[in-house]
Amino acid sequence: MSDEANKGLLLPLRRKLLMGMAALPAITMLPRASFAQAPATSAVNTTGLAVTDTEVTVGILHSATGTMAISETGSIEAEKLAIEQINAMGGVLGRKIKFIQEDGASDWPTFAEKAKKLLVNDKVAAIMGCWTSASRKAVLPVMEQYNGMLYYPTFYEGLEQSKNVIYTGQEATQQILAGLNWIAKEKGAKSFFFIGSDYIWPRTSNKIARKHVENVLKGKVVGEEYYPLGNTQFNSVINKIKLTKPDVIFTDVVGGSNVAFYKQLKAAGIDLSKQALLTISVTEDEIDGIGGENIAGAYACMKYFQSLDNPNNKTFVPAFKKMWGEKTVIGDVTQAAYLGPWLWKLTVEKAGSFDVDKIAAASPGVEFKGAPEGYVRIHENHHLWSKTRVGRAKLDGQFELIYETADLVEPDPFPKGYQ
Amino acid sequence: MFGDYSLGDLGSIFVMQGFAGLILFSVYVLMALGLAIIFGQMGVINMAHGEFMILGAYVTWMTSNFFQAYLPSLFSGYFFLAMILAFVASGALGMLVEWVLIRHLYKRPLDTLLATWGLSLMLQQAYRSVFGAREVGVELPQWMLGSLHVTDSIEVPINGVFVMCLTVLITIGVAYVMYKSRWGRQVRAVVQNRIMAGAVGINTEKVDRYTFGLGCGIAGVAGSAFTMIGSTGPTSGQLYIVDTFLVVVFGGAASLIGTIASAFSISQTQSTLEFFMSGSMAKVLTLLAVVGILMLRPQGLFALKVRK
Numbered sequence: 066m067s068d069e070a071n072k073g074l075l076l077p078l079r080r081k082l083l084m085g086m087a088a089l090p091a092i093t094m095l096p097r098a099s100f101a102q103a104p105a106t107s108a109v110n111t112t113g114l115a116v117t118d119t120e121v122t123v124g125i126l127h128s129a130t131g132t133m134a135i136s137e138t139g140s141i142e143a144e145k146l147a148i149e150q151i152n153a154m155g156g157v158l159g160r161k162i163k164f165i166q167e168d169g170a171s172d173w174p175t176f177a178e179k180a181k182k183l184l185v186n187d188k189v190a191a192i193m194g195c196w197t198s199a200s201r202k203a204v205l206p207v208m209e210q211y212n213g214m215l216y217y218p219t220f221y222e223g224l225e226q227s228k229n230v231i232y233t234g235q236e237a238t239q240q241i242l243a244g245l246n247w248i249a250k251e252k253g254a255k256s257f258f259f260i261g262s263d264y265i266w267p268r269t270s271n272k273i274a275r276k277h278v279e280n281v282l283k284g285k286v287v288g289e290e291y292y293p294l295g296n297t298q299f300n301s302v303i304n305k306i307k308l309t310k311p312d313v314i315f316t317d318v319v320g321g322s323n324v325a326f327y328k329q330l331k332a333a334g335i336d337l338s339k340q341a342l343l344t345i346s347v348t349e350d351e352i353d354g355i356g357g358e359n360i361a362g363a364y365a366c367m368k369y370f371q372s373l374d375n376p377n378n379k380t381f382v383p384a385f386k387k388m389w390g391e392k393t394v395i396g397d398v399t400q401a402a403y404l405g406p407w408l409w410k411l412t413v414e415k416a417g418s419f420d421v422d423k424i425a426a427a428s429p430g431v432e433f434k435g436a437p438e439g440y441v442r443i444h445e446n447h448h449l450w451s452k453t454r455v456g457r458a459k460l461d462g463q464f465e466l467i468y469e470t471a472d473l474v475e476p477d478p479f480p481k482g483y484q
Numbered sequence: 485m486f487g488d489y490s491l492g493d494l495g496s497i498f499v500m501q502g503f504a505g506l507i508l509f510s511v512y513v514l515m516a517l518g519l520a521i522i523f524g525q526m527g528v529i530n531m532a533h534g535e536f537m538i539l540g541a542y543v544t545w546m547t548s549n550f551f552q553a554y555l556p557s558l559f560s561g562y563f564f565l566a567m568i569l570a571f572v573a574s575g576a577l578g579m580l581v582e583w584v585l586i587r588h589l590y591k592r593p594l595d596t597l598l599a600t601w602g603l604s605l606m607l608q609q610a611y612r613s614v615f616g617a618r619e620v621g622v623e624l625p626q627w628m629l630g631s632l633h634v635t636d637s638i639e640v641p642i643n644g645v646f647v648m649c650l651t652v653l654i655t656i657g658v659a660y661v662m663y664k665s666r667w668g669r670q671v672r673a674v675v676q677n678r679i680m681a682g683a684v685g686i687n688t689e690k691v692d693r694y695t696f697g698l699g700c701g702i703a704g705v706a707g708s709a710f711t712m713i714g715s716t717g718p719t720s721g722q723l724y725i726v727d728t729f730l731v732v733v734f735g736g737a738a739s740l741i742g743t744i745a746s747a748f749s750i751s752q753t754q755s756t757l758e759f760f761m762s763g764s765m766a767k768v769l770t771l772l773a774v775v776g777i778l779m780l781r782p783q784g785l786f787a788l789k790v791r792k
Contacts, residue, residue: 130609132719134617263764292763295723297714298511300504300644301758301766307637308497321723324619324715332641332713334631354619354715358629 103159109418112212115188116419121160123148123406124167124183126194126204131171132320137196139350140218140402141166142389144193147406150384157410158419165189173203180204184211190419191216193405196398198222198265205230214421216405219398220345220367222269223478228425231408232448233441234401235368236478237270240345243453244366245277247468248313252341255284258311260302260318260326263291267317270345273483274315280482287311292318297325303333314342323351327359337362343455348396349462357462369400369438370456370464381437394462400437407433408443440473448476496637505755507644510651511713512747515724516731517658518703520743523732525662525675526695528586529597532604533728534721536700539577539607540570540707541716542615545622552623560625563708567650570708571701578700582693590678590692604721611718619717628712643712650709654702659740661698671695675738734774736784745785750774 106118115122125144127137148162156162165187167179176195183189184207191214195201198221208215208229215230223236248254257278261267271289278284287309290302299322306314318326323346330337342363349371352360371382371394381403385395408431413419416427425447432442442450450473456464515537522530530536547566551559581603589596628646631639662668673681674691682688707721714720735746750770757766778784 129617130612132722134612135619135717135719138617290762293767296763296767297710297723298508298755300507300641301501301755302763304497304500304504305759307500308493321619321715321717321720324621325713328643328713329641331629332631332643334633334639334641350618352621354621354717356621356623358623 104417109158110190110420111418112420112422113188114190114419114421116160116190119160120163121157121419122163122165122187122189123409124165124180124187124189124192124194126167126169126176126179126183126192127196128171128200129166129168133169133171133196133200135320135354136350136398137169139393139396139399140193140196142393143218143385143395143399143403144406146385146388147403149388151406151410157413158417162406162410169194169200173197173199176200177203177207180207180213180215181211184208184213190214190413190421191409191424193218193402193409195219201225201230212421214409214424216409218402218405220401222266223480224269224484226446226448226478228447229421230447231405231428231443232476232478233404233408234398234449235451235453236448236476237273238477238480238483239448239451239453239474240366240368241270241274242277243470243474244343244345244364244455245274245282245315247455248341248343248364249282249284251468252312254312254341255282256287256309256311257284257313257315258287258306258309259289259315260306261291261316262294262296262319262322264294267291267319267346270317271315273480276483292322294320294322296322299326299329300333303330303335306335307333312341314340316342316344317346318344319346321354323347324354324356327355327363331359337458347458348398349394349464350396350399352458352462353394357458357460360458361460363458364467365456365458365464367397367454367456367464368451369395369397370454370466371395372456372463373438373454373466375437375439377435377439378437404433404436404441404449407435408441412443442473444476446476446478448478450475493637496635499638501755501759503640503644505752506648507641508751508755509748510644510648511710512727512731512751513655513744514647514651514706514709515703515728516735516743516747517654518699518701518706519728519732520735520737520740521658521662521702522696522699523729524737524739524743525671526590526692526699527593527675527737528589528696529593529600530699531597531601531725532581532607532721533703534723534725535604535607535611536574536578536703536721537707537710537724538611538716538718538721539574540567540704541622541711541720542611542620543570543573543704544708544711545615545620545716548623560627563625563628567705567708570704572704574704574707575697575701578703579693579697581700582696586696587689587692608718608721615718617718619715619720622711622716624712646712647709650705654705655744658702662740667691667694730771730774734778734784736786739784739786742784742786749785 110116127141128134152161169176193216195204195217196219218233220234220240259271275286344365347365412424412428412431416423428443429445434440453470453474455468457467519533522528544566551562631641670686670691674688731747735742754770757769
């Protein structure tokens with residue numbers, strides 16, 4: 066169809082050129098010509114996905130209700146922004162992105178059910194979604210059975226790799242190791258106190274961190290403590306910290322516990338400008354609840370901070386605030402969620418097709434130069450090459466960038482020697 | 485584990501640890517008092533207790549914002565007003581809920597479990613729609629932050645002292661109202677025998693409504709105080725509900741002294757164990773001990789002798 070259209074345009078064009086009236090009509094024809102170049106649906110969609118001549122449908126699957134809504138709201142907002150921006154630039158392969166949003170409701174079986182609905186009933190071309198590892202683990206078999214494509218935004222514990230998932234957040238070694246190296250070098254830190262919430266991500270992360278501290282940095286872990294999710298009383302562990310006097314407190318406490326932990330740390334007289342604290346679980350989003358005055362001085366190890374000074378981020382932050390309000394803050398995961406739709410668009414264009422198999426195969430090597438974090442590239446293992454950064458929390462709830470790795474850090478979801 | 489530390493270090497850590505236990509004790513009492521009235525005295529299994537607390541926390545947050553915007557000079561004292569407003573707001577909502585929902589269920593106490601659980605889900609979603617899904621940060625006046633410097637190694641958190649004082653005041657207040665005032669006598673009469681209480685001229689409906697309102701109001705004050713130590717979000721109330729029921733049930737549902745004794749024993753066990761092992765393990769052992777004691781003494785630590 067498009068071939069005929071092109072010929073139809075070209076023939077009169079050539080005649081007019083021959084007649085010596087080249088410039089004006091040719092310019093007016095150009096936009097129409099380029100629109101007609103959008104490839105035929107039958108060519109870019111051989112597996113019956115929800116792709117028409119003008120639209121392509123993707124799914125957004127996060128918790129808009131329930132406990133996790135606190136964290137996942139930012140991801141939903143980022144994905145919607147990315148989709149809107151892509152549409153404003155002409156969409157993907159000449160097609161506008163339409164999204165169907167489903168609510169996982171902070172309940173893992175619901176996530177699996179909704180993922181199945183998106184893939185089987187709505188035939189979406191890709192899903193941007195999930196946040197906790199538990200929800201991803203619930204959705205993974207569905208993605209593999211019905212051959213879907215998931216863009217997963219959260220930094221997580223690693224030990225996973227799938228043809229059907231692109232992990233746009235950091236796996237554990239990418240997030241932790243460079244940060245530990247930095248603090249060991251910068252602060253001369255030798256003794257570490259680990260404190261985390263009691264579930265898979267903190268436990269795996271701390272295991273990796275402990276191996277690194279003991280084997281590579283030749284330091285000592287003087288305490289490793291876990292508290293149940295939602296715990297609000299940390300006075301005992303704070304006393305233990307005071308007793309053991311570690312050089313660094315390394316934390317991966319999550320959710321509401323975070324707020325309690327930092328408030329009580331401050332109340333107990335631990336001054337974060339003197340006591341080094343490195344967290345891998347606090348982003349700008351969490352500081353909103355913790356309060357800048359309670360956490361100022363702490364170091365966070367992430368790949369993105371809202372305050373990053375680069376041209377991409379300087380257009381991203383105002384665009385985000387324009388869409389979602391001046392007071393919204395953008396944390397690490399929110400930025401990673403923003404990468405999802407873009408990486409998918411770039412991969413589709415590289416593959417020249419919406420087919421999931423072709424996208425999975427084309428993903429390695431796809432690079433996104435417009436990423437707010439700078440530049441990212443998809444690795445063979447479907448994780449991202451990205452930089453590790455350390456920021457210092459300020460009173461106003463933002464981070465000041467203190468350190469970033471010189472090069473992109475290679476993702477290594479199955480780290481040897483750390484298991 | 486103590487080999488490496490000097491006596492001075494150990495001494496101050498034991499003081500600090502004792503203090504940590506006392507703070508935990510006050511927090512438990514404060515969050516359980518409202519429920520002790522509602523569940524203990526009225527027999528309503530109020531699963532929405534945590535949400536009434538969070539209403540208090542949100543009221544505190546709004547008051548703090550209001551003072552920052554319009555009365556910055558009075559900001560240092562806003563917290564007291566916020567607690568009163570929290571009491572009024574949670575109490576008023578409690579009375580409304582009693583009128584709409586609870587009063588139809590006094591004869592079916594087990595159904596209150598389901599009804600109030602549903603209520604808690606509705607309230608959570610309401611908070612999420614009104615205040616947003618993200619947690620809010622309540623700003624505190626400067627004097628409430630930080631710690632009192634006693635010696636170089638002993639520091640007493642100010643918010644802990646504040647919660648302790650508040651707990652003592654409210655406990656005395658509740659004890660007075662329930663055991664010394666005329667109204668308290670009416671409450672206890674209604675609880676023991678609703679029909680007879682009505683027959684001797686007590687307005688049982690009114691007593692029920694005010695009692696429920698009082699319980700919820702105290703939950704609101706607790707929520708307001710907890711903005712100092714915990715998070716304020718739509719689902720933060722869920723963090724407290726299990727511990728709250730644990731304290732009330734373990735103490736013996738109908739007894740105020742029981743609630744206090746149970747809060748004391750649970751908090752001390754918990755905080756001592758936490759010091760010697762990991763937090764999760766401490767929780768497991770505490771719960772095991774509670775289960776064990778409840779198997780031997782199903783009525784809880786203290787039980788009122790009543791004729792059944």
